[in-house]
Amino acid sequence: MVAHLISLKLLLLANGLRRNVWQAVGLGIATLYGFGLVTACAVGLAALRFADAATAETALVLGGSALVAVWALAPIAVAGVDLTLDPARFAPYPIPRGQLLAGHALAALIGVPGLCTALVLAATTLTWTRGLAPFAASVAGAALALGLCVVVSRLVASLASELAASRRFRDGSSLVLLVPLVLLAPLVSLALPALSDVAALGGAAEVLVWTPLGAAFSAPADAAQGLGATAAAKLAIAAASLALAAWAWSGTLGRALVRPSSGGRARAARGGRDGLGLFALVPATAAGAVAARSLVYWVRDPRYGGGLIVVPLLPVVLYAASLGQDGGGGPLAGPFALSGPLVAFVLAWSISADVSYDSTAFAGHLAAGVRGRDDRWGRALALLAFGLPVTLVVTAVPFAVAGEWATFPAVLGLAVGVLLSGTGLSSVVSARYAVAVPLPGESPFKKPAGNMGLTMAVQCGGMVLLCVLAAPEVALTVLALATGEPAYGWASLAVGTVLGAALLAGGAALGGRVLDARGPELYASLVRVA
Amino acid sequence: MSGLVPPSAASAPSPAAVPSAALSLRGLVKAFGGKPAVSGISLDVPVGSLYGLVGPNGAGKTTTLSIATGLLRPDAGTAHVFGVDVWGDPLAAKRLMGVLPDGVRLFDRLTGAQLITYAALLHGLDRRTAVERTHELLEAFGLADAAATLVVDYSAGMAKKAALAASLVHAPRLLVLDEPFESVDPVSAANIRGILADFVAGGGSVIVSSHVMDLVQRMCDHVAVVAAGCILAAGTVDEVRAGSTLEERFVELVGGPGRTEGLTWLRT
Numbered sequence: 001m002v003a004h005l006i007s008l009k010l011l012l013l014a015n016g017l018r019r020n021v022w023q024a025v026g027l028g029i030a031t032l033y034g035f036g037l038v039t040a041c042a043v044g045l046a047a048l049r050f051a052d053a054a055t056a057e058t059a060l061v062l063g064g065s066a067l068v069a070v071w072a073l074a075p076i077a078v079a080g081v082d083l084t085l086d087p088a089r090f091a092p093y094p095i096p097r098g099q100l101l102a103g104h105a106l107a108a109l110i111g112v113p114g115l116c117t118a119l120v121l122a123a124t125t126l127t128w129t130r131g132l133a134p135f136a137a138s139v140a141g142a143a144l145a146l147g148l149c150v151v152v153s154r155l156v157a158s159l160a161s162e163l164a165a166s167r168r169f170r171d172g173s174s175l176v177l178l179v180p181l182v183l184l185a186p187l188v189s190l191a192l193p194a195l196s197d198v199a200a201l202g203g204a205a206e207v208l209v210w211t212p213l214g215a216a217f218s219a220p221a222d223a224a225q226g227l228g229a230t231a232a233a234k235l236a237i238a239a240a241s242l243a244l245a246a247w248a249w250s251g252t253l254g255r256a257l258v259r260p261s262s263g264g265r266a267r268a269a270r271g272g273r274d275g276l277g278l279f280a281l282v283p284a285t286a287a288g289a290v291a292a293r294s295l296v297y298w299v300r301d302p303r304y305g306g307g308l309i310v311v312p313l314l315p316v317v318l319y320a321a322s323l324g325q326d327g328g329g330g331p332l333a334g335p336f337a338l339s340g341p342l343v344a345f346v347l348a349w350s351i352s353a354d355v356s357y358d359s360t361a362f363a364g365h366l367a368a369g370v371r372g373r374d375d376r377w378g379r380a381l382a383l384l385a386f387g388l389p390v391t392l393v394v395t396a397v398p399f400a401v402a403g404e405w406a407t408f409p410a411v412l413g414l415a416v417g418v419l420l421s422g423t424g425l426s427s428v429v430s431a432r433y434a435v436a437v438p439l440p441g442e443s444p445f446k447k448p449a450g451n452m453g454l455t456m457a458v459q460c461g462g463m464v465l466l467c468v469l470a471a472p473e474v475a476l477t478v479l480a481l482a483t484g485e486p487a488y489g490w491a492s493l494a495v496g497t498v499l500g501a502a503l504l505a506g507g508a509a510l511g512g513r514v515l516d517a518r519g520p521e522l523y524a525s526l527v528r529v530a
Numbered sequence: 531m532s533g534l535v536p537p538s539a540a541s542a543p544s545p546a547a548v549p550s551a552a553l554s555l556r557g558l559v560k561a562f563g564g565k566p567a568v569s570g571i572s573l574d575v576p577v578g579s580l581y582g583l584v585g586p587n588g589a590g591k592t593t594t595l596s597i598a599t600g601l602l603r604p605d606a607g608t609a610h611v612f613g614v615d616v617w618g619d620p621l622a623a624k625r626l627m628g629v630l631p632d633g634v635r636l637f638d639r640l641t642g643a644q645l646i647t648y649a650a651l652l653h654g655l656d657r658r659t660a661v662e663r664t665h666e667l668l669e670a671f672g673l674a675d676a677a678a679t680l681v682v683d684y685s686a687g688m689a690k691k692a693a694l695a696a697s698l699v700h701a702p703r704l705l706v707l708d709e710p711f712e713s714v715d716p717v718s719a720a721n722i723r724g725i726l727a728d729f730v731a732g733g734g735s736v737i738v739s740s741h742v743m744d745l746v747q748r749m750c751d752h753v754a755v756v757a758a759g760c761i762l763a764a765g766t767v768d769e770v771r772a773g774s775t776l777e778e779r780f781v782e783l784v785g786g787p788g789r790t791e792g793l794t795w796l797r798t
Contacts, residue, residue, distance in 0.1 A: 276661065279647045284660065289651030293637060293644075300639040300680075361635040364696070366601055368652040369624030440635055441682065520603045 001095055005103030009110050022453030027112070034116040042123040049127050056127050057221035058205045064124070064145060064217035065208045067117065071149040074113075075157035091257045101250055108150045121146050128220040137231050138220035144238040145216040151242060155249040162252060209234065212241035286370050290378020294354075295385065303357060303438055307350045311390060314346070315339040315397050332402045340395025340415035345466070347387040348422025352462060354379050354430040356437045360526055366519050373512030376427045380508055383423060391415050406489075410480035413492030417473035420500025422466050424507025431511040432518070433458045434525040469503055549613035552577045552704045552735035553598060558607035560593050567593040569759040571607070575704070575737050575752070580730050582746035582767070583739040584776075585756035586784055591739040592632055594756070595708045598737075599629045611704055625653070628702035630694050632709040632739070638682040638689070642673050645681050646696045653700035660699070667695040672721060686713040694722060698729075705729065705736040711745060723749055743777035757784045 017024045048056045090100060108114055121142040128138035208214030216238035222231035278295055282288035298304045315336065322334030335342075355362055365375055395415045399408045435455040467474070473496045480488035515522070547554040553575040560568045568590040575581040585591050596602035598609045600620045609616040609623075616623040640648060643664055650660035668674045671691040681689055694710060705726070711719050726736055726749070740746050746753055747767060753776065754764035762783045763770045771779045 276643055276647060279644050284651055284657035286652050289648050293648055297639055359635050361637045363601055363631050363634045367599055367629040369621040370652050520601060523601060
């Protein structure tokens with residue numbers, strides 16, 4: 001069974017590559033990058049062989065703890081849980097839980113991150129080739145650490161997707177649960193200055209050696225210093241944490257098997273007695289209808305709402321980052337002042353995969369013969385209806401906190417420019433490319449099926465293009481901030497509004513024409529993914 | 531009867547598209563990645579007929595109907611709706627058609643009422659007409675109680691009815707329905723059949739694809755049998771079934787193992 005699951009994963013990988021060249025390109029790049037990283041780590045670990053045991057221990061414990069922490073947080077932070085082997089799909093087969101667990105754990109190692117981690121952990125034994133006891137301890141420690149990485153990440157992934165799939169979570173408001181996770185970043189940023197001196201690092205390592213994160217990496221050092229009992233205790237900590245995590249994961253897996261897809265009781269939407277809601281308010285045109293539909297989705301579809309929770313948190317994170325900086329230039333000196341433009345960017349880019357989010361429901365637009373420009377304007381106006389006020393407020397927050405408004409027009413111009421021209425750009429991108437996104441009803445955390453290579457190329461290309469489109473506002477804002485001349489600020493506001501509006505209109509027109517010409521082809525690529 | 535030599539001479543399509551037909555397909559060809567899905571399908575749906583399209587899985591029914599409705603661009607061939615070229619003037623052709631695609635998602639985070647109103651507004655109806663027709667359709671399909679419920683919470687049959695209602699809201703002259711009876715319970719199926727019969731009696735034309743021979747034989751006046759991307763027989767139901775039942779005729783035309791040999795280990 002274990003061998004079956006592994007060969008299944010390999011088969012899925014190979015078939016994915018056969019279906020799509022872009023995916024192969026993405027895998028190739030990731031492999032090159034990964035093995036570069038592995039080589040660098042291995043050289044470093046081999047060099048540590050000649051350092052004294054205490055130094056090697058500190059370095060290994062800090063690096064190793066970070067590695068385990070990254071594995072644990074990756075499923076949430078990257079917002080993509082690899083569910084190629086979704087446990088729910090194995091529900092119909094009589095497979096013993098233990099075998100399913102072992103199979104999933106080993107299959108999780110297949111892929112660039114898993115392979116690289118295994119190689120780096122294997123390389124940690126190089127550091128301890130200074131005696132039989134340390135070497136043996138390092139082999140045991142590396143094996144336990146590898147298990148811990150995989151099992152903890154699977155545990156977090158299944159907890160996250162269980163949470164995200166539940167009905168309660170699907171109601172946009174419950175996305176608040178994610179807030180503490182996002183706030184981890186500012187906490188780390190506040191803690192970073194404290195970590196920048198060597199003494200503090202040593203202190204951190206001293207604590208970490210007794211936690212599940214670092215215990216496995218510290219045991220060989222104790223063995224090297226002749227402290228056999230301490231080494232054994234630390235290995236026991238690592239083994240116990242692995243067992244505990246595996247037990248918890250087994251529990252979530254069991255739940256996933258008996259409740260494969262979350263059903264929910266029917267509920268009436270807040271749409272009034274006739275259930276029309278927003279559709280009774282928008283102008284009765286095709287574009288108005290598309291706007292109403294998009295707004296309903298912004299509220300009801302967690303894939304949209306999930307992207308929005310970043311918006312209120314971004315200023316908080318940036319504020320914390322500004323505090324962390326030395327120099328004391330006030331709140332406006334750091335990245336905090338740029339909250340508005342960054343939020344504008346996030347909002348504008350959020351509809352760059354709008355048609356991909358529709359999935360095959362887009363057939364409704366195509367069969368009704370909706371004109372491309374109506375489709376484009378509807379989606380863009382839905383975003384701007386709340387995006388413009390939100391951008392305005394978020395842009396104003398840092399200046400209100402600082403109590404000085406001299407450079408506000410410059411930054412506002414940049415924010416409005418980015419929002420409008422970005423929306424125009426997104427209107428073209430989503431009309432042209434069907435990218436890999438979670439399907440309707442799927443958890444926003446599910447790693448999407450489909451061509452990741454193309455998705456990444458579209459994302460990167462789009463961002464570069466947006467920087468070019470917003471270059472005039474960027475230049476004027478920089479001038480305004482550098483010279484303190486108010487004229488530049490007002491010029492930025494004027495250019496941002498006028499140029500942004502023009503680019504939005506141009507984007508909607510171009511995107512509409514693309515949609516009119518290639519609607520069936522776009523739909524065909526949506527069908528392929530669905 | 532001519533039904534023995536398919537396609538039946540009585541309804542062999544003329545080489546040129548028939549402008550008077552509700553739907554006129556000529557020489558449709560479509561291949562996916564080198565594999566042919568449809569290889570040269572021609573058929574005419576007369577105005578006022580209820581036309582059945584039957585065939586085994588993978589015969590090319592969905593591909594044919596997708597091309598006819600402007601969802602899938604053909605490699606070759608033409609589709610005309612009341613003389614309007616679907617691929618030459620898609621907007622005009624789509625105004626004449628109501629489409630229910632198979633295996634396609636709906637905007638299911640909308641309520642039932644919103645879904646139908648949405649389709650109406652996309653077709654350019656004014657708000658009053660849109661809202662009036664939405665309520666009448668919800669009533670006619672027995673969905674009035676579920677008007678304010680999200681479509682994602684509908685059962686499969688209810689969702690199918692809501693999608694069918696959405697395809698009717700702009701008063702099309704031709705309905706193109708891909709598997710409208712799939713996962714629909716018998717009561718709802720009778721409900722849908724009644725609405726389709728009314729639609730045809732009122733001068734509308736319908737083409738439906740289905741696996742259920744019995745249903746097609748009872749409901750449709752014309753039928754075409756499709757297999758492996760070709761039309762094996764086409765004409766009125768009586769011409770095609772040529773004395774036997776449609777199901778027997780279908781198995782005879784399509785071929786395949788009638789009786790299952792082997793699987794002896796299944797006999798417990």
